[in-house]
Amino acid sequence: MAATVEFYQTMKLSDKQLFWLEFVWAMTIKEIKARYKHAILGFLWIILNPLLQMLVIGFVFQFFLPVHVDNYFLFLFSGLLPWIFFSFTLSKCTPAIVYERSLIKKARFPREAIILSIVFSNVFHLLVSLALFFVVLLFVGKVSLLQLALLPIAVVWITLLASGFSLLATALNARFRDVNFFVQAVVPLWFYATPIVYTLDLIPQNLHALFYLNPMTAVIEAFRFALLGMPVTQASLWLVSVAASLLLCVLGWVVFQRESRYFDDWV
Amino acid sequence: MKKKQIAIELKNITKRYVLHHEKPTFSEQVIRRSKREEFLALDDVSLTIYKGESVGIIGPNGAGKTTLLKVIAGITTPTSGSVLVQGRVVSLIDLEAGFNPELTGEENIYLNGLVIGMRRKEIERVFKKIVAFADIGKFIDAPLYTYSQGMKLRLGFSVAVHANPDILILDEGMTAGDEGFRKKSGNRIRQFFEEKKTIVLVSHDMHFVTSVSTRTLMLTEGNVTY
Numbered sequence: 001m002a003a004t005v006e007f008y009q010t011m012k013l014s015d016k017q018l019f020w021l022e023f024v025w026a027m028t029i030k031e032i033k034a035r036y037k038h039a040i041l042g043f044l045w046i047i048l049n050p051l052l053q054m055l056v057i058g059f060v061f062q063f064f065l066p067v068h069v070d071n072y073f074l075f076l077f078s079g080l081l082p083w084i085f086f087s088f089t090l091s092k093c094t095p096a097i098v099y100e101r102s103l104i105k106k107a108r109f110p111r112e113a114i115i116l117s118i119v120f121s122n123v124f125h126l127l128v129s130l131a132l133f134f135v136v137l138l139f140v141g142k143v144s145l146l147q148l149a150l151l152p153i154a155v156v157w158i159t160l161l162a163s164g165f166s167l168l169a170t171a172l173n174a175r176f177r178d179v180n181f182f183v184q185a186v187v188p189l190w191f192y193a194t195p196i197v198y199t200l201d202l203i204p205q206n207l208h209a210l211f212y213l214n215p216m217t218a219v220i221e222a223f224r225f226a227l228l229g230m231p232v233t234q235a236s237l238w239l240v241s242v243a244a245s246l247l248l249c250v251l252g253w254v255v256f257q258r259e260s261r262y263f264d265d266w267v
Numbered sequence: 268m269k270k271k272q273i274a275i276e277l278k279n280i281t282k283r284y285v286l287h288h289e290k291p292t293f294s295e296q297v298i299r300r301s302k303r304e305e306f307l308a309l310d311d312v313s314l315t316i317y318k319g320e321s322v323g324i325i326g327p328n329g330a331g332k333t334t335l336l337k338v339i340a341g342i343t344t345p346t347s348g349s350v351l352v353q354g355r356v357v358s359l360i361d362l363e364a365g366f367n368p369e370l371t372g373e374e375n376i377y378l379n380g381l382v383i384g385m386r387r388k389e390i391e392r393v394f395k396k397i398v399a400f401a402d403i404g405k406f407i408d409a410p411l412y413t414y415s416q417g418m419k420l421r422l423g424f425s426v427a428v429h430a431n432p433d434i435l436i437l438d439e440g441m442t443a444g445d446e447g448f449r450k451k452s453g454n455r456i457r458q459f460f461e462e463k464k465t466i467v468l469v470s471h472d473m474h475f476v477t478s479v480s481t482r483t484l485m486l487t488e489g490n491v492t493y
């Protein structure tokens with residue numbers, strides 16, 4: 001037996017959507033503002049974080065991985081930026097519904113705004129760091145405008161992917177609190193299962209399909225192609241990966257919508 | 268006589284909660300599958316409230332009052348039954364909930380207003396009134412963690428009453444801040460009664476409820492008994 005719930009407000013349908021947009025937008029601005037209110041270096045942290053990771057990982061790994069790229073640091077950075085976006089978003093979103101219980105218990109509002117605001121604030125960070133990276137690339141001097149046209153698509157793609165995983169993980173975490181521990185355990189392992197510090201051609205050919213099961217593989221390759229013009233290992237598997245990402249996004253959305261009606265009961 | 272318009276219509280509302288003794292986890296779910304204790308908070312409740320009515324709900328602790336209000340406010344969804352609510356519901360319970368301590372008073376007014384369903388333009392229109400009513404003065408630009416408990420309550424109350432609610436949810440113990448503000452907020456609530464807003468009021472105090480509301484319901488163990 002399902003419950004039917006109808007709330008009539010003096011709003012037209014388009015007003016409802018406008019409210020939704022306003023709401024998600026305001027929450028995103030809040031998310032960005034609240035994070036940097038007291039940090040002395042403020043927005044510098046957006047770029048400092050991937051830079052430090054690049055320096056440490058780059059310094060260590062260039063000695064043991066026979067990666068054939070022109071500049072290992074540029075190669076690393078172009079993979080680290082999307083990875084940091086994805087892992088930060090997922091790690092922060094998973095416990096978010098539980099953390100925001102005081103908001104959930106206060107009123108009826110579109111619950112997905114809590115998650116989307118985190119995703120979009122991280123998209124903002126990703127765009128800032130991509131812009132700075134682009135300036136560096138201009139100096140290094142290998143920018144193809146044609147490839148660069150793919151960059152917005154790659155950003156949208158990874159945003160869909162991160163939203164899908166985040167919505168799914170946070171909805172499940174409201175019901176099963178150990179989902180957060182699971183995500184915390186998996187994210188560092190996932191880093192090594194994704195070609196970020198290495199390229200796929202170091203892996204035996206017959207294992208490539210296995211790597212493409214990881215939806216992050218293709219999207220990282222898309223970023224590398226757009227930024228550095230690096231060839232794609234298996235283009236046909238890309239399409240599968242794009243489709244899988246879309247499917248995941250839909251799945252996350254559906255599960256979240258179904259569960260969000262009962263968040264109040266579980267948090 | 269004008270035909271009475273329905274504000275809230277609840278039909279056969281049943282709400283069942285899964286009782287957790289510990290934090291709910293997946294591992295636990297797998298290990299002990301069959302063991303699921305449930306708690307029946309609302310048992311087949313039907314209730315129609317018309318526009319302009321003020322309905323008092325009394326009942327002992329654990330009778331399902333809060334659950335009923337949550338269903339009306341759309342915060343939770345019943346296990347079965349149908350809910351129909353027409354108009355904006357604003358609750359004056361948990362007033363400081365949903366504020367962000369890092370943001371300023373101004374930023375929080377906007378955020379809180381949106382959370383309870385106001386449009387940005389609406390908030391802009393009543394912003395000055397909200398600030399004046401809450402009487403937080405220079406603190407409007409300060410982050411919320413610098414506010415006293417009373418100031419937060421006042422701000423929450425002020426945003427809620429300026430949201431132009433069609434349906435108001437009240438708690439008897441709902442008085443905020445010091446003597447002066449208590450008077451002011453009491454007056455504002457009285458005004459809502461005089462404006463013939465739809466009001467749902469919960470309380471333990473029979474006398475108080477019957478004196479202010481047009482109809483009183485008794486809720487015991489998830490059942491409405493009149």
